[in-house]
Amino acid sequence: MKIVSGHFYGDNGKMKEYHYTGPVEHRFSPYSFNGGTVLAVAGEDFAIVASDTRLSEGYSIHSRDSPKCYKLTNTTVIGCSGFHGDCLTLTKIIDARLKMYKHSNNKSMTSGAIAAMLSTILYGRRFFPYYVYNIIGGLDEEGKGAVYSFDPVGSYQRDTYKAGGSASAMLQPLLDNQIGFKNMEGVQHLPLNQEKAVQLVKDVFISAAERDVYTGDALRICIVTKEGIKEETVPLRKD
Amino acid sequence: MALSSVLQSESADFSFNNDRSFSFGCRFGQTNLGFGAAPGDRLNFAIKASLGPDDKDGPERKIEFLHGTTTLAFKCWINFSVAERNHQRTASKATNFSSQEQLALLNQPAIPFVIIPQFQHGVIVAVDSRATAGAYIASQTVKKVIEINPYLLGTMAGGAADCSFWERLLARQCRVYELRNKERISVAAASKLLANMVYQYKGMGLSMGTMVCGWDKRGPGLYYVDSEGNRVCGDLFAVGSGSMYAYGVVDSGLRQDLSVEEACELGRRAIYQATYRDAYSGGQVNLYHVHSEGWTRVSQEDVLKLHHQYQEPKK
Numbered sequence: 001m002k003i004v005s006g007h008f009y010g011d012n013g014k015m016k017e018y019h020y021t022g023p024v025e026h027r028f029s030p031y032s033f034n035g036g037t038v039l040a041v042a043g044e045d046f047a048i049v050a051s052d053t054r055l056s057e058g059y060s061i062h063s064r065d066s067p068k069c070y071k072l073t074n075t076t077v078i079g080c081s082g083f084h085g086d087c088l089t090l091t092k093i094i095d096a097r098l099k100m101y102k103h104s105n106n107k108s109m110t111s112g113a114i115a116a117m118l119s120t121i122l123y124g125r126r127f128f129p130y131y132v133y134n135i136i137g138g139l140d141e142e143g144k145g146a147v148y149s150f151d152p153v154g155s156y157q158r159d160t161y162k163a164g165g166s167a168s169a170m171l172q173p174l175l176d177n178q179i180g181f182k183n184m185e186g187v188q189h190l191p192l193n194q195e196k197a198v199q200l201v202k203d204v205f206i207s208a209a210e211r212d213v214y215t216g217d218a219l220r221i222c223i224v225t226k227e228g229i230k231e232e233t234v235p236l237r238k239d
Numbered sequence: 240m241a242l243s244s245v246l247q248s249e250s251a252d253f254s255f256n257n258d259r260s261f262s263f264g265c266r267f268g269q270t271n272l273g274f275g276a277a278p279g280d281r282l283n284f285a286i287k288a289s290l291g292p293d294d295k296d297g298p299e300r301k302i303e304f305l306h307g308t309t310t311l312a313f314k315c316w317i318n319f320s321v322a323e324r325n326h327q328r329t330a331s332k333a334t335n336f337s338s339q340e341q342l343a344l345l346n347q348p349a350i351p352f353v354i355i356p357q358f359q360h361g362v363i364v365a366v367d368s369r370a371t372a373g374a375y376i377a378s379q380t381v382k383k384v385i386e387i388n389p390y391l392l393g394t395m396a397g398g399a400a401d402c403s404f405w406e407r408l409l410a411r412q413c414r415v416y417e418l419r420n421k422e423r424i425s426v427a428a429a430s431k432l433l434a435n436m437v438y439q440y441k442g443m444g445l446s447m448g449t450m451v452c453g454w455d456k457r458g459p460g461l462y463y464v465d466s467e468g469n470r471v472c473g474d475l476f477a478v479g480s481g482s483m484y485a486y487g488v489v490d491s492g493l494r495q496d497l498s499v500e501e502a503c504e505l506g507r508r509a510i511y512q513a514t515y516r517d518a519y520s521g522g523q524v525n526l527y528h529v530h531s532e533g534w535t536r537v538s539q540e541d542v543l544k545l546h547h548q549y550q551e552p553k554k
Contacts, residue, residue, distance in 0.1 A: 123404045127443060151372065155399035157381060169375055 031083050031131045032057055035214030036068050037165035038079030039201060040137035041179065042145030046194050047224040049077040049137035050201045051165075052209070052236060054217040055084060064238065067220040068165075071229055072098060073108045076138030077222045078118075081165035082152070083131035090130050093121060111138035115148035115156055122154030129153050133164040138224050145224075163204075167212035171204055198223065202234055209236045309481030309513035309520040310366040310383055310394040312450045313489060314459050314474045315502040361499065362452045362459045362529040364392055365506030367481070367514050367542075368522035370399050379522035388413055390533040391429055391453035396479040397446035397466065405447060409433045426453040426460025427472070434470040441468055448478045452529050459529060481513030481520035488512045499528065503537050511545045 035056040040049045051068035054061060069079050070091045078094070080087040097117060101109050109117070115136050122130055134150040149162035161179045163171035176182040178200060181189050192200075201221060209216040219234040366383040369376060383395040385403065387410040395402035412432050416424045424432075430451040437445055447466040454460065463469065463476045475493070477485040488509035497505065507524050514520045524545065526537040 119400075119404070123400055126400070126404075126445075149378075151377065151400060153398070153400040155370075155403055157378065159378075159380070 032085075033082070033131075033166075034062070034084040034087075035166050036081035037163065037167040037171065037205070037208055037212065037215045038068055038081045038133065038135050039161075039163045039171060039175075039204065040079060040135045040147040040149070041161045041175075041192070041197050041201065042137065042147040042159070043192050043194060043197055044145065045139075045143055045225065046197070047077075047137040047139060047145035047147060048194075048197055048201055048221060049079050049135065049224070050205065050219060050221040051079050051081065052205060052215045052217060053220055053233075054215065056214050061217075064217040069220055069222045071222070072114060072136075073138075074228060075108075075224060075226075076111045076114055076136060077224055077229060078114075079135045079137070079164070080132045082133050086130040086132045090121070090132055090134075094118065097121070110141055111136060111146050111148070112140060112158075114138075115150075115158075118148075118150065119154040119156050122150065122152065126153055133168070135162050135164045137222075139226065143226055166214040167208035170211060171208055174204055174207065194223070194225075198232075205234075205236060308367060308369070308383065308396040308479030309477065309485050309510055309517060310364075310396050310450065310479055311475075311477035311482070311485045311489060311506060311509055312362055312364040312394065312452050312461055313476070313493065313502075313506070314362050314461055315493075315497050315499075361502075361531075362454075362461055363502045363506045364394060364450070364452050364527040364529065364534075365503075365510045366394055366525050367479075367510050367520045368525060369514075369520055371519055376521075381522070382525070384525055384527055385410075386534070387429070387451075387453075388423075390423065390455075390529070391426065391451065392527055392529060392534050393433075394450045394452070394478065396448040401445050401447045401466065402449055405433060405437055405445075406449065408436065412436075423455065425455040425457065426451060426462060427455075427457075429453065430460075430462035430464050430470055434464045434468065437464075437466050438468045441466070450476050450478060452527075452534075454529055454531055454533065477509070477513075479513075479520065481510075481517035484513040484516050485509040503528065507538070507540070507545070508549070511542060511549065514542045515546070 035054060036052055038049070038051045040047065049069050053063075053065050053067045055063040055066035066084070068081050068087070069077050071077050072094060078091070080090060094114070094117075098109055098114070101113075118134060118136070122132075122134075129152045131152060133152065136146075136148040136150075138146055140146040147159045147162055148156050149159050149164060150156045161175045163175060177184065179192060181187055198221060202219065205215070205219045216237045216239070217235075219236050221232040221234065223230045223232070364384060368379060368381050368383060370378045370381045381395075381399065383402075385393040385395060385406045387393050387406060391413065393402075393406040393409065395406070409429060409432060413424045413429055416428070416432075433449070433451065437447060445466040447464075449464050451462045451464060452460065461473060461476065463471050463473060463478065475489060477483075477489065489505060492505045492508070503526055507526055510520075510524045514522070514524075521542055523539050523541050525539050528535050528537050
């Protein structure tokens with residue numbers, strides 16, 4: 001019986017370290033990971049979309065001022081993280097589709113409609129996906145805050161809060177506890193007001209910057225209310 | 240998670256083993272799915288050329304999957320006690336025949352003669368609500384039952400985007416059928432439409448295991464359709480990683496004479512037990528009941544609450 005093993009056995013019967021010194025095949029990858037974290041929270045009459053502004057690749061930082069929130073309409077902001085090339089193209093396509101809708105229907109797209117449209121745009125590339133994690137934050141038709149989170153191929157659902165991107169696995173549990181009151185016994189479920197939500201987002205990103213190499217430099221917060229979209233920039237760790 | 244993707248990013252591979260190595264590219268028209276995609280309903284997908292052997296990485300690895308899932312549906316026999324009472328009433332009127340009653344009967348309007356079958360079937364559909372991306376739980380509140388129209392339901396297992404996209408397309412096709420034929424589509428036809436749609440993409444990596452449940456002229460309908468091309472009719476199905484646990488519970492509790500309440504409780508218990516033992520299932524249990532008037536949402540309960548409900552009495 002032939003045993004295939006990645007290890008060579010030396011003279012004394014112990015395994016030698018595996019060092020492959022022959023030719024190695026390198027394949028071209030159309031994707032690269034540019035890092036970044038995005039977060040969105042929906043309140044009673046507001047929505048917050050926040051992202052860090054670091055653009056990295058491998059061990060380098062390409063830019064410290066590349067925010068990942070993009071304004072779509074007066075009531076909707078999208079946060080895209082993942083592969084920057086696909087983020088740019090996707091936002092261009094969404095902008096074009098928004099314009100087309102506005103011209104044919106004489107009104108702006110609602111947040112829910114944008115979310116449904118984005119799902120089909122993403123699924124159109126089911127076999128060569130856009131490597132983008134999207135989160136849409138905005139106001140729905142009734143003026144309430146709405147957050148829609150996506151996966152790279154278009155599966156989506158409406159949430160109250162969602163974190164996406166490189167530090168999402170660190171942030172999501174924190175949000176589950178602080179906004180969703182999960183795993184807490186006997187606490188009063190207070191609704192989130194705007195000031196507390198903004199402070200929570202800042203705290204949460206400071207934590208993410210501590211422990212995720214791809215998150216840092218600065219934090220861009222977009223607050224969507226019926227008055228419009230307000231932007232705020234907060235510095236983060238630059239290391 | 241971030242560090243591991245750096246180390247693996249040298250060799251990003253594509254899990255796409257296909258002979259069709261043509262690429263539609265990224266023309267603007269490609270992305271306009273639904274906008275002017277009407278002609279022939281041909282869906283154009285951009286396909287990347289296969290560049291080598293597979294190893295799920297990059298976005299492929301991080302796509303949300305509902306592999307971790309338990310969905311189940313079964314036809315149940317609802318006790319139609321009203322039918323029995325009717326039978327008894329007409330029977331007693333026939334046997335207790337006195338002259339007075341005869342007169343009374345003659346003066347009454349004619350009792351319509353209705354054949355009420357002994358049993359009326361319905362379909363109970365129960366699902367969990369967890370979506371995973373690798374070992375990360377992407378969401379605990381996914382709606383895995385898709386309401387195609389007021390009398391047809393579809394469940395989701397496999398790829399989240401695949402299921403929701405194709406079932407949404409199925410809803411559109413069902414509506415077109417209704418407009419063209421001026422009658423509702425049957426469950427058999429709806430499931431056939433879905434099966435034929437995904438069969439065209441067989442081998443290309445779609446992952447979908449769904450149950451089409453509904454009520455039509457022939458009574459309750461339950462079909463299992465998946466991306467491999469299977470389409471089977473049946474009385475009971477459980478789909479997903481937790482399906483084996485659910486089968487155990489349902490098979491042991493299923494009887495001919497279940498009432499609606501008992502059948503719902505059986506479905507709920509089966510999903511709960513599956514979430515208890517399967518790591519990839521969890522969240523909430525969503526229950527639907529399909530009957531002759533259409534479907535009704537029976538309940539949505541968190542598994543943690545069910546746990547206390549079922550485990551407390553044992554202590």
